[in-house]
Amino acid sequence: MSPVPGDGGEAVAPLLPDGQARELYLTLLAQSGLFRIEDVSPDQLLAFEQLLAAGLAVREHNDMCWLVNPRTVATRLSAELRTVGLELFARAQEPSAALADLAQAYDSASRPSIAPNVVQRLDEPEHVQQRVDQLALACEREILSMQPGGARPAEFLPYLGPAVRDWRERGIALRTIYQPGARSDPGTAAYAAYATGLGARIRVLEEDFRRVLVFDRTTAVVAAHNDDLGASFIEDPVLVELVVAGFERDWVRAEPVRWEPPADAAGPLPALLVQGLTQRAIATRLGLSERTVAAQIAALREKYDAETLFQLGWLMHADSQSPSRD
Incomplete structure (x- = not known):
């Protein structure tokens, strides 16, 4: 120790x-x-x-x-x-209070773009995430994204629900392209159902593509060629326009999906939740990892606005008895 x-x-x-x-x-x-x-x-x-x-x-x-x-x-x-x-x-709140004046100054300061380079390559994942978080906070109109690999990483799913809710409350339009594997992953499908319920649009394209994010059509983030750890941040208007044009072509070819959590994966979950079982016990019953069940439950709690696991089980049960949402 x-x-x-x-x-x-x-x-x-x-x-x-x-x-x-x-x-x-x-x-x-x-x-x-x-x-x-x-x-x-x-x-x-x-x-x-x-x-x-x-x-x-x-x-x-x-x-x-x-x-x-x-x-x-x-x-x-x-x-x-x-x-x-x-x-x-x-003391957990002390850093936010201590840095509040600096954060306010940062928000109000006029900052130049990353000139003279209109393309900046970042190789460290934490640096990429920090830059993406900054762009998401500054975004005002639209976020376009292409997310390959099927299921979204389980550790990200609990954070996606609050993020998409915040974006939609700010009036930001959201369009995302997934690969087909996303439809069969319970956590990803549950998130997509929640996001589309808020007005986001998510389609599926059965082709290989690279991870891409575009913020307000002014900055494009393109994943590294060999892996997804690094990324290039593009601010040149011509290059950003090319990335957006590629997204629009793929969007037209992508398949619209009526997103709902897969019935075979979510079927027994309401009953187990109503029984008051823990996430670990539910994972054992379903033969899934605790991490997968935690991500699925987190996404479903966001979707149904449930405060407890017991409440979530009853809301899911009631929803299954009513006609499916369009």
Whole structure:
């Protein structure tokens, strides 16, 4: 266990004993647990210091030592860690408040484009994501996207619902092209049903294509040729127009889809939710990974605006009894 850092990075909770310290504890315990410091051999001193630091051993001024009940130590350490956790939780909002004035200045400042280069290549995924997030926040009218690979990554799905809701509330038009595999993935299909219910338009194209994003027809983001880790950000109007023209051609050829979660994957889910089962138990029942079930439930909670899993189950059950949405 690592120490919990304080303001200066110091440990505010002692380390738990390592293997050698635990072995020494058991050895001393077998010898009644009451001993003198000279009973500890030189090669055991570091382990003994760990027992002292953790509170598992106590040393008096006369060099008499005894062992402490581990349950007592565990209770104390747990209380210390809970206190540290509450303090960190209380400080979680501090960064936003501390940087609010800088964020406001950033929003109001006039910034030049990434000139002199009208095409900028970023290779680190975190840098790509940061730049895409900035473009999404600044977008005012339209987002076009082409997302190959079928199912969207499960770790992204919980964030897509709130994002598309925010874009639509801001009046941004959304058009997306998927590959056919998206239709059979429960999480992706549930998200697409939710997004199209808000007015987004999502079609399927049975062809190979590269990942593309276009914001307000002024900036295009094109995935790297060999992988999707890097991307090129294009601001040249002529090049952006070429990317948009390619999207429009693919959009015409793509198939319109009536998006609904696949019945075979979602069928037993309402009943399991109403039973009050956890995500882990549901994943076991359905033979799916917990991560997949979590992503599917997150998307469905966004779609049905459900606050609890129990409520989600009843809403899904009621929806299945009514005519399908157009």
